[in-house]
Amino acid sequence: MTxxxxxxxxxxxxxxxxxxxxxxGKHQEAVGTASVDQGVQEANIVVKGGYSPSTxxxxxxxxxxxxxxxxxxxxCLSHVVFEQLGVDKDxxxxxxxxxxxxxDKKGTYNFACGMDMFHGKVVVK
Amino acid sequence: xxxxxxxxxWISFILSIPxxxxxxxxxxxxxxxxxxxxxxxxxxxxxxxxxxxxxSSAWAAFxxxxxxxxxxVAVGTSVAYFYSIFAMFTSREVYFESAAFVTVFVLxxxxxxxxxxxxxxxxxxxxxxxxxxxxxxxxxxxxxxxPLDQVKPGDIIRVKPGEKVPVDGVIVxxxxxxxxxxVTGESMPVTxxxxxxxxxxxxxxxxxxTFKATKVGSDTMLAQIVDLVKKAQTSHxxxxxxxxxxxxxxxxxxxxxxxxxxxxxxxxLGATIVNAMLFAVSVVVIxxxxxxxxxxxxxxxxxxxxxxxxxxLIKNGEVLEEVSDIDTVVFDKTGxxxxxxxQVTDIIGDEKQVLTIAASLEENSEHPLATAIVKKAxxxxxxxxxxxxxxxxxxxxxxxxxxxxxxxxGSDKLLEDIIISxxxxxxxxxxxxxxxxxxxxGLGQDIIGLVAIQDVPKPSSKKAIAExxxxxxxxxxxxxxxxxxxxxxxxxxxxxxxxxxxxPTEKANEIKKLxxxxxxxxxxGDGINDAPALSTANVGIAxxxxxxxxIESGGIVLVQNDLMxxxxxLEISKKTFNRIKLNLFWALIYNTIGIPIAAGLFMGLGLxxxxxxxxxxxxxxxxxxxxxxxxxxxxxxxxx
Numbered sequence: 001m002t003x004x005x006x007x008x009x010x011x012x013x014x015x016x017x018x019x020x021x022x023x024x025g026k027h028q029e030a031v032g033t034a035s036v037d038q039g040v041q042e043a044n045i046v047v048k049g050g051y052s053p054s055t056x057x058x059x060x061x062x063x064x065x066x067x068x069x070x071x072x073x074x075x076c077l078s079h080v081v082f083e084q085l086g087v088d089k090d091x092x093x094x095x096x097x098x099x100x101x102x103x104d105k106k107g108t109y110n111f112a113c114g115m116d117m118f119h120g121k122v123v124v125k
Numbered sequence: 126x127x128x129x130x131x132x133x134x135w136i137s138f139i140l141s142i143p144x145x146x147x148x149x150x151x152x153x154x155x156x157x158x159x160x161x162x163x164x165x166x167x168x169x170x171x172x173x174x175x176x177x178x179x180x181s182s183a184w185a186a187f188x189x190x191x192x193x194x195x196x197x198v199a200v201g202t203s204v205a206y207f208y209s210i211f212a213m214f215t216s217r218e219v220y221f222e223s224a225a226f227v228t229v230f231v232l233x234x235x236x237x238x239x240x241x242x243x244x245x246x247x248x249x250x251x252x253x254x255x256x257x258x259x260x261x262x263x264x265x266x267x268x269x270x271x272p273l274d275q276v277k278p279g280d281i282i283r284v285k286p287g288e289k290v291p292v293d294g295v296i297v298x299x300x301x302x303x304x305x306x307x308v309t310g311e312s313m314p315v316t317x318x319x320x321x322x323x324x325x326x327x328x329x330x331x332x333x334x335t336f337k338a339t340k341v342g343s344d345t346m347l348a349q350i351v352d353l354v355k356k357a358q359t360s361h362x363x364x365x366x367x368x369x370x371x372x373x374x375x376x377x378x379x380x381x382x383x384x385x386x387x388x389x390x391x392x393x394l395g396a397t398i399v400n401a402m403l404f405a406v407s408v409v410v411i412x413x414x415x416x417x418x419x420x421x422x423x424x425x426x427x428x429x430x431x432x433x434x435x436x437x438l439i440k441n442g443e444v445l446e447e448v449s450d451i452d453t454v455v456f457d458k459t460g461x462x463x464x465x466x467x468q469v470t471d472i473i474g475d476e477k478q479v480l481t482i483a484a485s486l487e488e489n490s491e492h493p494l495a496t497a498i499v500k501k502a503x504x505x506x507x508x509x510x511x512x513x514x515x516x517x518x519x520x521x522x523x524x525x526x527x528x529x530x531x532x533x534x535g536s537d538k539l540l541e542d543i544i545i546s547x548x549x550x551x552x553x554x555x556x557x558x559x560x561x562x563x564x565x566x567g568l569g570q571d572i573i574g575l576v577a578i579q580d581v582p583k584p585s586s587k588k589a590i591a592e593x594x595x596x597x598x599x600x601x602x603x604x605x606x607x608x609x610x611x612x613x614x615x616x617x618x619x620x621x622x623x624x625x626x627x628x629p630t631e632k633a634n635e636i637k638k639l640x641x642x643x644x645x646x647x648x649x650g651d652g653i654n655d656a657p658a659l660s661t662a663n664v665g666i667a668x669x670x671x672x673x674x675x676i677e678s679g680g681i682v683l684v685q686n687d688l689m690x691x692x693x694x695l696e697i698s699k700k701t702f703n704r705i706k707l708n709l710f711w712a713l714i715y716n717t718i719g720i721p722i723a724a725g726l727f728m729g730l731g732l733x734x735x736x737x738x739x740x741x742x743x744x745x746x747x748x749x750x751x752x753x754x755x756x757x758x759x760x761x762x763x764x765x
Contacts, residue, residue, distance in 0.1 A: 005392045012388045016381050023377040027190045049185025049195065072185070073178040075130060075235035076415075079242075081422075086356035090243075090360050114242065116365065117193050117372055117416030118186075 032056045040124060041065070045120070047080075048072045048090060054120035063103040067120060072092075078085075079114030088114070094109075128174065130236040135173045137229045140167040144222040161213050164221035168206060176202045176228045194415050196394055200380065201410040205736060218399065220736075226408050227740035234744025242423065243750040255307050255326040256347065258289035263335075280338045282328045292325040293340035301332030308346060309436040309685040316604035346684075353438045353682070358422075359430040363440030364705060365421045365469070372414055379412040379720070386724040403736060407723035413715055413737035416746040420708035425755035428540030428701030431758055436695060437694045444680035445705075447664050448698035450645045454593055455636060456657075456692065457650035458604035458611065458653060458704035459493060459580060461668060462618055462688065465578035465651075467493055469501035470561055473552050474574020483576055485510045486525050486534045490517055497578050498534075511643035520605055520628040524563070530569045532540045534576075536607065538563060538626075545572050559752065560617060587618045588686035592763060594621070596695070601642070602657075603635055633661040641674050647689055666691055696762045704757050708750050715746045 005073055005091050015104045032053035034041035041064045043056040048071040058064045068080055070091040082099065101109060109122045130138075144164055146509030147157045176199070181197035186192060186288035205224035208265055212219050229319050237270045261268045263281040276282065281409050284290055290303065297684045301316040317323060323336055325345040342348065344523065383405040421442070423558055427441050456462050472479055487495035488509055502509065512525035512532070522535015533539055537553075545553075545565075549572055561577040590600050601622045611625035622633055634652075636658050639646050648662035649656070659678040661666030667679030681698070683690035693759040719742055721727065723734045734742070 001392065009388060009392050013386045015384055018378050019213040019380055019384075022187075022193055023190055024344065029189075049187070049193075050189040050191050052185075052189065054189070054731075059301065073130075074180045074182045074183065076193055076195055078239065081359045083359045083361055086354070086359050088359050106642065112179075114422065115415055115527050116422065117414065117418050 025076055026045065029054060034058050036062060040064065042067060044069060045124075046071055047077050050077075050118050051120040053117075055123065056121075057125065058075050058101060058103055059121045060106055060124050061102050062103055064124075065105045068097045068099070070097065077113045079120060080111055081114060081116075082109055082111045084109055130232055130239060133175045133230065134232040134236050137171045137225070137232060140171050141222070141225045141229055143167060143232070144225055148222060159648045161219055161221075163223075164219060165213060168209070168221040168225045170207055171225050171228055172202065175232055176206075176224070179231070180229075187202060192380070194376070194413070196376050197379060197412055197414075198227070200383075200738075201406050201736065202227055204402065204409075205407050207692060208399075216401050220399075220403070223403070223406065223736040226737035230737070230740040230744040234747050237744075238419070238751050239753060241748070244755065255289075257289035257291040257326065261285075274342070276341050277376070278336055278338050279340055281335055282338055283333065283335045284323075285333050286329060286330050286331050287479075288577060290325055290327050290329060290336075292322045292338045293345045294338040296321050296322055296334050297336030297337045301334050302330045304328040307434075308350065329390030333509055343478075344389070345497050350433060350438060350684070352430060353440060354429050354433045357439050357441050358426045360425070360441035361445070362425060362446050362702075363578075364709070365442070368421065368460045368709065371555075372418060375412070375414045375417070379409060382720060382724065383408040390725065399490060404723065404725045404733075405737045407725075407734050408720055410736050411716075411719040411734065411743050413712070413719075413746045415742045416712035416715055417659045417709070417755075419747055419750050420712050421705050423751050424701055424704045424708055424757060426758045427754050428697060428704070430699075432694070432697040435693050435697070435762070437690055437697060438682040438684065439694070439698060440680050444664055445698045445702050447645075447680070448647070448695055449702045451598065451647045451664060451695065453599045453601060453639060453644040453646045454695075455601040455603055455639065455648045455658075455662065456620070456688075456719045457632070457648075457655055458602055458614065460651045461601060461619075461649050462586045462614065463580040463582050465493060465580065467497040467578045469576055470579045471556060471577035471579070473549070473556075474566070474576065476574075479566050479574030479576065480505065481507050481510065482527055482532050482568060483534050483564070484589060485512050486515070486523050486532060489515045489525070491579075492517075494562065494578050495523070498564070498576060513757055516638040519630070527568065530687040532569075533567045534564055536563075538567065540572070541568070543567060543570060543572065549575065554609060557607050558613055560610055562610050563607055567734055582614060582618050583686075583688060586688050590619050591694050592618070592689075592692045593695070598695075601639070601667050602647075605629060605631055630657075633655070633657035636661045647691075647695075649688070651686075666694060693764055700760050700762065704754060705732050708753055711753070712746065712750055717741070719743075719746075 010015060032043055033090040034043035041058055041062045044067045046052050048070045067089055078092045079088060079090055088097055089097050103124050106125050112119045130739060139234050146711040147160055179195045180199045183195040186196060202224045203218050209219040209221045224273045245666055257273060259270050259272050260276050261283045261743045262271050262276060282291060282303045284734055296317055297386060298319060302314040302316050303323060305324060308324050308327060326347045351754055386408050387401045387405040390404050425442050431437050431588055449509040459465050480502050483498050484507060487498045515525040517523045522533060523537040524531060524533035553575055556563050556577040561579045565572050566574045593600055599619045601624060602615050602620045603624050605627055606625055608625040615623040628636055636646055636648055646662045647664040647666055648658050649666040651668035652654045659667060665679040666681045668683055681694045716750050722732055723739050
């Protein structure tokens with residue numbers, strides 16, 4: 001085995017370790033809150049390689065809107081699907097897509113991209 | 126610069142043509158002059174406009190500790206591209222074409238998949254487009270055209286031949302035939318007269334009529350249907366839990382496999398660093414999480430829309446999956462197998478007296494049999510008497526004070542300590558065997574007569590049940606009726622088993638019993654009292670003419686009041702679910718076969734994949750899954 005091969009082997013092991021830690025380790029995720037203006041609360045989610053923040057917390061009883069700001073031009077995140085609400089919106093048609101969230105009850109509305117690869121949730125409490 | 130995927134594809138494709146020519150010229154040992162520089166410049170442009178969005182999306186995802194298809198594309202293209210730059214300036218062989226072609230193919234796949242995805246979801250938009258844009262509404266005694274959103278419940282609306290009925294309502298004047306196929310899936314026009322209900326967005330064919338609006342906006346039947354279908358399309362099928370699990374680990378796992386591939390080839394098998402890299406890049410590029418992710422939602426989307434067009438509303442993916450395990454179909458009798466409009470056929474005893482007492486009591490009841498008796502009395506011009514202390518005995522009958530005596534009308538369950546003459550008994554049994562329901566009419570302690578009522582099976586019931594039996598399903602009829610009547614009707618429509626004498630509250634229990642015996646049960650019903658049975662059954666199928674609560678509890682709703690709908694519902698659910706399984710199978714096969722080939726596992730057999738071919742295979746996989754889902758639109762459905 002040459003030096004180059006040994007180095008490659010070590011680098012590969014380190015890289016695999018890094019991938020495992022980075023993708024499967026526990027990492028803190030940011031939680032967004034909504035701003036309330038004239039009795040309507042609004043939260044913004046930036047769509048770029050995922051949803052940031054991926055969790056949004058809304059107050060119960062205040063009419064709510066969640067704005068998806070599309071910054072990704074690949075097909076992966078082109079749709080957002082709220083399973084419980086029956087919403088499937090194409091985000092590529094306009095820069096910002098607004099979705100009304102019912103806040104009469106407490107609960108969690110999960111959302112995902114059209115291929116169910118990226119996930120996020122809106123929590124009403 | 127904002128470019129659509131398809132534009133990016135064309136620009137990249139044109140730019141990659143010189144590399145394509147060189148690739149085909151290679152076997153003839155012809156080298157394009159200055160090829161390295163041409164390839165470098167065109168690939169750089171392709172990377173900038175087409176691959177960069179993947180890189181930036183992948184990087185953003187990476188920062189969120191997430192990885193997806195973009196990550197794989199980004200890793201594959203950037204490794205090939207940056208290595209080639211390094212190789213060019215150190216006078217080694219370049220692989221610009223790998224980076225360029227992979228990008229072109231991935232873009233092509235994305236653009237095609239996007240277009241087909243739109244096709245699949247547009248079907249629903251078309252349903253909404255069926256709505257009329259305006260309506261001729263009576264305002265101050267004159268009919269004026271107003272936009273649809275200004276129509277209110279209670280408005281009187283006129284519809285001329287060839288026009289669409291704008292909202293739901295009841296005809297107040299005129300008669301016509303209406304094509305309701307867009308809502309019920311039934312292509313034969315239906316005759317409508319005063320008092321009949323009309324449904325928004327159906328087409329009026331030959332007559333002019335006016336009707337009173339009862340439901341507008343989001344309350345109309347069409348709006349409700351669209352809402353139901355939308356929810357179904359975005360719903361989760363339990364089978365997806367598998368893909369969710371896979372997709373969470375898929376991309377990082379592929380990256381690790383690629384690294385291992387590289388190490389094995391370079392370190393252990395002594396391949397050159399370039400060859401090892403090409404194998405690793407192929408692995409990254411061929412892996413396709415998209416096909417897995419698309420397999421279920423696209424099939425669900427096409428399947429639920431297609432079934433909605435046939436008048437079968439499937440509520441969600443879970444129902445769809447349950448249907449494939451069904452082995453028993455249980456029907457409610459009245460209103461489901463039968464028309465639900467019973468008619469009095471025979472009266473035994475003093476006809477006038479029996480009918481007077483029966484109708485006077487039953488006038489207070491809302492039971493379908495009661496309605497039949499009251500209708501008969503009206504037809505015979507019989508004056509009804511007022512009764513006191515009316516009481517309905519759930520599932521048995523009614524009683525009240527008639528004059529000075531207590532009178533009762535009901536089934537034999539009501540007659541616990543009342544003696545019936547042999548002659549009456551015989552008569553009753555004879556009538557029951559003719560599939561007529563017998564109601565006993567009593568005054569004081571005596572039975573004074575019998576009323577026989579018949580509810581005929583729907584014309585399609587027999588055929589539908591035969592179709593179900595042909596599919597190996599056991600058919601069961603559940604009814605509160607007497608055993609003799611139930612069996613007579615059961616025989617007429619060819620049902621396997623009859624469970625008679627079931628009180629409304631016991632229906633759910635009967636379903637439970639069947640389930641405990643190991644059967645997977647679908648229940649078809651329509652009444653309020655069917656709601657518990659509809660929810661207890663593995664799959665509840667509600668007849669659309671039924672009450673809101675029944676529709677609420679059912680997993681499948683049939684818009685048309687016809688049992689062939691059950692056959693269609695089972696067919697399309699099965700077809701859709703099988704398509705989902707097929708899609709998942711292909712998606713998994715793609716990856717389980719594609720990755721080892723790309724890794725060079727079959728090198729000994731001469732089977733390898735260059736990164737470009739891997740990119741093509743990857744793009745093709747998503748497209749083929751979506752195509753397979755769209756083909757659901759073309760499959761043959763029995764009864765449709």
